Amino acid sequence: MKRIVRANALEYEFDFRHKPKLHVSEGESFVIETEDAGSGYIRSADVAPKIDDFPTRKFTPPKGNPVGGPVFIDGVEPGDLLEVNIEKIVVDDQGFTNIRPGVGPLGDSYKWQSVRGPFVKIIKHEIGPSGTTRDGKGFLNDKISWDLKPMIGTIATAPEREVETSAIGQGPWGGNLDVRDMKEKTKCYLNCYHKGGLLYVGDVHASQGDTEFYGTADETRSEVTLSCKIIKNKRIPFVRLEKEESIISLYSYRPLEDAVESAIVNLMEWMVTEYEIDEKDAYMHMCLNPDFRVNVYQMVRLGNLEYTVGAEIPKKYLRH
Amino acid sequence: MKRIVRANALEYEFDFRHKPKLHVSEGESFVIETEDAGSGYIRSADVAPKIDDFPTRKFTPPKGNPVGGPVFIDGVEPGDLLEVNIEKIVVDDQGFTNIRPGVGPLGDSYKWQSVRGPFVKIIKHEIGPSGTTRDGKGFLNDKISWDLKPMIGTIATAPEREVETSAIGQGPWGGNLDVRDMKEKTKCYLNCYHKGGLLYVGDVHASQGDTEFYGTADETRSEVTLSCKIIKNKRIPFVRLEKEESIISLYSYRPLEDAVESAIVNLMEWMVTEYEIDEKDAYMHMCLNPDFRVNVYQMVRLGNLEYTVGAEIPKKYLRH
Incomplete structure (x- = not known):
C-alpha cells in the first residue's frame, strides 16, 4: 500500500504549489503516517518546564500541527467534490495534552490557579480487542480510563488561491476542524480547487471531548488509511x-x-x-x-x- | 393524588406573591395538568390565518407559555435546594408547532420563502407500548414519524425579588429553559428563595430537537407527575x-x-x-x-x- 512516512508528513501549510508526495487512483487505499500536533517533541511529561522550546513555540513561523500531503488523486479536476473514506486510524501507544501558563479558558483564572500550567500530561494508550489501539483505552490516571475514539483533527484539500497554515486554516476545503466524528467509517466531503485535489491529513486525536476546551486534546501519532472517490462537478457550501x-x-x-x-x-x-x-x-x-x-x-x-x-x-x- | 387541574394551570408569571395552588409534603407525588404554550387555542391547522388572535399575541401582556403553580413544598426554607423528580410525563393526543410571518431564523429569508408562514402544523401523537403517549410516536406526515420524547420546557421556583414572565424568565431558579433532558427520570435541582419553594411547571413539548430552531417545538398539553426532596442550606450557581x-x-x-x-x-x-x-x-x-x-x-x-x-x-x- 502506498504511504507517506512520518518523516515526510511535516508540512505546515495547505499550499497548492507543494509537490505531491503521493499519487493514488480513485478507490485505492493509502496510508499517511501522521506526526502529532507538537511535531513529535513531547514524549514525556518532564518537558513541561521547557514549554517555550516546543516546536509550536520555538520556530518562526511555528511548527505546530504538521500534516502529511499533498496526496494527488488521479482524475480530480477543479470543481469536483472529493469523498474521503476514513478506513482505519491506528494511534500510537501514547498521546499528550498540554497547557501553557496563561493560555486556555482558565489559564488566567484566579479561582482555578491549579490548572494554569505549565503542564504536560502523557495519556497512555492500551490496545483493544482488535489487537490495535483502534478500539483501545486511554488512561487519565490509574483509576480513570475511557475507550479511545481516534479522530482526524485536520483534513483539507489545497485552497483555491490562498496558502493557509495547517494550525488555523479552515474553509469549504476543510482545515483544522477538530471534529470528533472525523473517525473510522466516516465519509468526509471536501471541495476541490486543483487538479488532483491535493489532500492533506494530520493532527490525529486519540480522544477529544466536545469543544476541545483548552485546545490540546489527546494529541498523538497515527497511521491513517484512506481512500477517495470523485464526484464530478459538484460544489457544497462547507464540509x-x-x-x-x-x-x-x-x-x-x-x-x-x-x-x-x-x-x-x-x-x-x-x-x-x-x-x-x-x-x-x-x-x-x-x-x-x-x-x-x-x-x-x-x-x-x-x-x-x-x-x-x-x-x-x-x-x-x-x-x- | 393531589393535582392542579388544567383550568387552574394558567399563570403567566413566576411571582412569590401568588397564593399556592397546592401544598405537598417532601416525597409526596403530585400532578400538574399543564396547558400548551399557546394557552390551548391551537387545536387545528386551520387557525393559521388567525395568528394574531392567538393568546400569545392578542392580549397585553400576552398569554403565552402558561404554567401551573405555585406548589408549596412543606419544609422548604429560603436558601434550600429543591430536588424535583420528574416521575411521569403523559402528553395529549396531539401537539402543534407554528410560525408567524417574518419570525424565526428563516422568517425573513428570500431563499426560503416557503417557510415564512403563517403556518400551524398539528402533530398527531400515537400511544406506545405503555398504553400512553409517554413512549408513543409523533407524526410529521404520513411517511415520517419519530418516538416521542416528552420534556418540560418551563420549570422554576419563584425568584427572590423579581417577578418574571413565564415565557422568557430564566435564572438560577429555572424558567423557560427548553431542555430536552428535562424528561422522565431526570432530577432537576433548583435554588429556593421563599418558604415552600413555590414551584411552577408548564410548556411541555412532546418532542424537540437541539436549539428549538424556530422557537415552537411540539407544544402540547400534558399531565406531569412530580415529587420533591429538600436539600437544606445549599446554593448552586445555576440549574x-x-x-x-x-x-x-x-x-x-x-x-x-x-x-x-x-x-x-x-x-x-x-x-x-x-x-x-x-x-x-x-x-x-x-x-x-x-x-x-x-x-x-x-x-x-x-x-x-x-x-x-x-x-x-x-x-x-x-x-x-
Missing part, C-alpha cells in the same frame, strides 16, 4: 460528513450561534436538494425532531481559528 | 440535572460561547466539590474525555431570552 447512521453538515465561524445557524441551514439545503425533503418539513425537522442534534465540536480561542459546529440528522428520517 | 447515567450543568446566557464556557466551568466545580475530582483532572476531562458532551438545548431569538446550554459527563467517570 459534509456521512456516518453510517446519520449525515452532518459542518460549519466553522464565530460567534458560535452564527456557526450553529449556518450549519443548520446548510443541513436543510442538503435534505431538500439530495433527499427530496419538502422545505417546510426540513425546517420542522430542525425544530421538532427529537433526534436532531447540534454538536459543538471545537470552540478554541487560537488566533483567527473559527469555532466548528455540526448539525446532524439520522438517515432513517430521510428515506421515503 | 443542575441528574439523569440515570450522567450529570448536566445548565447555563443560560448570550452569546452562546459564553453560555457554553460557564456551563463547562460550573460542571468542573460540581465535579471538584461533590465528586472529589482533582481540579486539573476535571479540566482534562473537559478537553479529552470522548464522552464529554455540550448540548445546545435552546437558541431562540425571543425578547431577552438567553440561550440554554448543558455540559454533560457520564457518572461512570466520577466514581473512584
